[in-house]
Amino acid sequence: MMSEKRECPACHVKLEERSEGYAMGSALTLNRLHADIYTCPECRRIFLYESEGDRMVKCPVCGNMHHAGEKCLFCALNEVQGANAAS
Numbered sequence: 870m871m872s873e874k875r876e877c878p879a880c881h882v883k884l885e886e887r888s889e890g891y892a893m894g895s896a897l898t899l900n901r902l903h904a905d906i907y908t909c910p911e912c913r914r915i916f917l918y919e920s921e922g923d924r925m926v927k928c929p930v931c932g933n934m935h936h937a938g939e940k941c942l943f944c945a946l947n948e949v950q951g952a953n954a955a956s
């Protein structure tokens with residue numbers, strides 16, 4: 870887990886983690902930047918940190934890399950195409 874303590878440089882209070890591995894940019898872009906979003910409870914500022922690379926996981930179905938906090942995009946697309954073909 871994350872050992873590094875993140876605090877607001879202005880207020881010196883611990884930041885609250887609001888979202889882990891938020892995907893920046895288009896869903897169709899490979900190797901998107903994933904950000905961890907923190908807010909300061911005192912001044913309400915938002916801080917973004919790049920997500921750690923080890924949160925990427927390999928899909929057991931198709932073998933593509935995707936973020937641990939997200940569904941596999943390739944399998945999701947295959948499901949949509951499969952559903953369209955079946956109907």
Ligand SMILES: [Zn+2]
Pocket residue numbers: 877878879880881909910911912913914
């Ligand atoms: Zn602050």
Ligand SMILES: [Zn+2]
Pocket residue numbers: 928929930931932933941942943944945
């Ligand atoms: Zn997959």
